[in-house]
Amino acid sequence: MLGDLREWAMDPHPKTTILWLFGPAGAGKSAVMQTLAHQLQDSGRLGGSFFFKRGHATRGNGKTLFATIAYQLALGVPWLRTSISRIVEDDPSIVVRSFETQMRRLISEPCRAHADRHSVAILIDGLDECQGHDSQQEILRAMRRSCFNQPNPLRFIVASRPEPHIREVFDSAVYLGDYRSFNVEQSFDDVRTYLRDEFSRIHREHRTMAKSPLPWPSSDVLDRLVGTSSGHFIYAATIVKFIDDKNYRPIQRLAVVLEGSQGSELAFDALDQLYMTILDSAPRQAELVPILCAVANFDLTAAEVDQLLELADGETRLLLRGLHSVLQLPPNHQRVISFHHASFLDFLNNRTRSHNFCVSTPSHRVHLAQCFLRLCASRRYQLAWAHVSQPRRPQRHLIPFLTALPPSVELCPLIERMEPDHFFAQDSDNFEPMLSWLKRIPSAPQDLIELWEDYVYMSSMERNTWSVKKINSPSSELCQVLVAKGFLQYGLPSVRRVLGMTWSELRTIICSVQPKIANEEQTVHGSAEHVLQALVPLEMRRWICRDIALNCIRRIVKGYADGDEMDAADEWFDLARVFRACPRCPILYSEFQSIPRSAMKLGLSGNLILIEWIAEWLESFGDPTLELGAFWTHAMLPMRFQRF
Numbered sequence: 326m327l328g329d330l331r332e333w334a335m336d337p338h339p340k341t342t343i344l345w346l347f348g349p350a351g352a353g354k355s356a357v358m359q360t361l362a363h364q365l366q367d368s369g370r371l372g373g374s375f376f377f378k379r380g381h382a383t384r385g386n387g388k389t390l391f392a393t394i395a396y397q398l399a400l401g402v403p404w405l406r407t408s409i410s411r412i413v414e415d416d417p418s419i420v421v422r423s424f425e426t427q428m429r430r431l432i433s434e435p436c437r438a439h440a441d442r443h444s445v446a447i448l449i450d451g452l453d454e455c456q457g458h459d460s461q462q463e464i465l466r467a468m469r470r471s472c473f474n475q476p477n478p479l480r481f482i483v484a485s486r487p488e489p490h491i492r493e494v495f496d497s498a499v500y501l502g503d504y505r506s507f508n509v510e511q512s513f514d515d516v517r518t519y520l521r522d523e524f525s526r527i528h529r530e531h532r533t534m535a536k537s538p539l540p541w542p543s544s545d546v547l548d549r550l551v552g553t554s555s556g557h558f559i560y561a562a563t564i565v566k567f568i569d570d571k572n573y574r575p576i577q578r579l580a581v582v583l584e585g586s587q588g589s590e591l592a593f594d595a596l597d598q599l600y601m602t603i604l605d606s607a608p609r610q611a612e613l614v615p616i617l618c619a620v621a622n623f624d625l626t627a628a629e630v631d632q633l634l635e636l637a638d639g640e641t642r643l644l645l646r647g648l649h650s651v652l653q654l655p656p657n658h659q660r661v662i663s664f665h666h667a668s669f670l671d672f673l674n675n676r677t678r679s680h681n682f683c684v685s686t687p688s689h690r691v692h693l694a695q696c697f698l699r700l701c702a703s704r705r706y707q708l709a710w711a712h713v714s715q716p717r718r719p720q721r722h723l724i725p726f727l728t729a730l731p732p733s734v735e736l737c738p739l740i741e742r743m744e745p746d747h748f749f750a751q752d753s754d755n756f757e758p759m760l761s762w763l764k765r766i767p768s769a770p771q772d773l774i775e776l777w778e779d780y781v782y783m784s785s786m787e788r789n790t791w792s793v794k795k796i797n798s799p800s801s802e803l804c805q806v807l808v809a810k811g812f813l814q815y816g817l818p819s820v821r822r823v824l825g826m827t828w829s830e831l832r833t834i835i836c837s838v839q840p841k842i843a844n845e846e847q848t849v850h851g852s853a854e855h856v857l858q859a860l861v862p863l864e865m866r867r868w869i870c871r872d873i874a875l876n877c878i879r880r881i882v883k884g885y886a887d888g889d890e891m892d893a894a895d896e897w898f899d900l901a902r903v904f905r906a907c908p909r910c911p912i913l914y915s916e917f918q919s920i921p922r923s924a925m926k927l928g929l930s931g932n933l934i935l936i937e938w939i940a941e942w943l944e945s946f947g948d949p950t951l952e953l954g955a956f957w958t959h960a961m962l963p964m965r966f967q968r969f
């Protein structure tokens with residue numbers, strides 16, 4: 326297979342330039358694509374590759390597909406570098422345009438001038454794992470339309486399961502059958518070779534096998550396992566992982582597999598049987614399902630699952646020990662738990678296949694939602710999860726998870742306690758679906774609905790689609806909010822923090838300007854910046870900035886005295902940003918001087934950008950002999966040097 330694919334990818338005159346590699350779950354498509362990518366790379370013929378992964382923050386959707394490939398082309402193909410770089414420099418917004426525009430401008434147009442060069446291959450694996458059937462179809466159409474009838478050196482290989490909506494595009498008028506299809510064949514011989522090699526490795530490596538005669542297993546047993554696999558690798562790879570467990574005797578584990586596989590004729594029945602056998606052989610099965618449900622829906626480390634489900638430390642690792650043939654439980658405690666293969670997740674989500682191990686039942690999902698909401702409402706959450714990187718933060722995925730549940734009144738009291746700091750910064754696109762979901766709960770409390778109606782209105786401010794009724798003299802609180810949001814460009818959680826307000830105060834101020842009736846003449850539309858310009862005079866803005874800076878300084882001093890390091894880091898960030906917009910004001914200067922020097926060093930430790938911003942502001946006072954300016958220059962000098 327690899328030989329055929331390589332030959333096609335390097336053929337100077339193939340009949341068609343797009344190849345679809347298809348095969349069922351676990352047939353070995355990704356394995357083939359990975360090896361092919363390495364081989365083409367070694368021959369200097371790989372233009373780029375993209376491996377989709379279902380649910381992954383960046384690899385789970387098509388947003389970055391073409392930009393990533395263009396970037397790889399620019400890095401790896403010298404004759405494309407200048408043209409691709411120039412396009413991005415001239416129009417940086419190209420990377421957020423439609424798939425078709427990105428594909429045409431970033432990839433096919435720069436290549437067209439080089440039709441006579443040797444071919445370069447672009448490999449896209451797991452298209453069916455890209456979020457949204459529409460996106461998958463759109464990607465295929467974009468590739469075809471931008472390359473149709475235009476000689477160019479690109480060869481696309483797209484691998485996916487043979488899903489009907491993907492096949493539909495290849496069969497449609499867009500392609501007119503002009504693509505090559507390539508079935509990842511069943512290969513009994515390959516699976517036999519693989520199993521034989523792995524069994525002899527296990528025999529060699531396991532102490533308990535020293536006295537077992539070879540060949541192990543007998544050729545009858547090997548034939549039976551190969552037959553059950555139907556020539557697909559996933560079955561073979563999973564039994565090897567199951568048998569190769571240092572906590573058990575391989576002979577016993579093989580007996581468990583053989584017993585479980587009795588009576589299953591088809592490969593996928595056999596795979597289900599195998600998954601069932603693995604789960605049945607784990608201890609404390611009832612406690613497994615909530616853990617599997619958590620891992621199936623969120624990216625979590627074992628310690629985070631312990632916290633979430635309120636288990637004793639280390640319990641998740643203990644419970645999952647028997648599942649290492651289907652789960653990846655990284656020894657590094659910072660890494661998340663993942664499934665070895667997507668087919669196990671498909672199995673767990675399908676009740677008719679996984680029965681009492683199914684994780685997608687409403688009761689398990691509602692229970693998981695309750696655990697999350699409870700955790701997010703507690704201080705424990707902040708302490709334990711603050712370090713987690715943005716794309717992985719579970720609260721990012723919490724609202725979509727909630728709105729996919731059946732409307733459930735039992736969640737309302739917990740939703741009422743949701744902390745807006747956790748979800749406002751990143752999730753505001755999901756507020757409307759959340760409101761509609763709440764409205765579908767027949768007995769949802771009215772004040773909860775009103776709260777989310779207000780959040781939807783507040784989120785329109787985040788998304789620059791705000792409507793505000795015209796007012797002649799805005800209150801000083803409203804002016805502060807407008808300056809923090811529209812001038813300093815803070816997100817609403819930071820606006821609340823720098824102004825020292827509660828969410829309820831912020832809500833009252835923002836919602837007080839919501840137009841009750843649609844009267845175009847009496848309304849200002851647009852971003853907070855636009856509204857600010859309409860309502861707050863220029864000179865006033867800078868003095869509001871000064872007040873905001875003064876408040877930040879006071880909170881830093883207090884935070885330092887209280888030993889609250891975590892909040893202090895945010896406060897320094899706010900302060901450094903606001904300084905850039907502040908007038909040169911002696912009051913502010915002397916207030917800044919009141920910050921203990923050790924707090925300055927601690928708060929800024931190594932954050933060069935913030936140091937630069939503050940240094941610039943201090944330098945604007947112009948007198949380097951001032952005590953603070955001198956301290957700053959000396960104390961921060963080494964860090965400023967590091968930057969160069």
Ligand SMILES: Nc1ncnc2c1ncn2[C@@H]1O[C@H](COP(=O)(O)OP(=O)(O)OP(=O)(O)O)[C@@H](O)[C@H]1O
Binds near residue numbers: 349350353356485
């Ligand atoms: N030639 C091979 N030798 C050894 N193991 C293999 C081989 N091909 C596949 N495998 C193993 O089989 C399992 C399934 O393979 P792979 O993920 O490539 O399947 P796939 O067709 O891409 O599945 P899906 O459509 O679900 O993504 C993996 O654990 C992989 O490591």
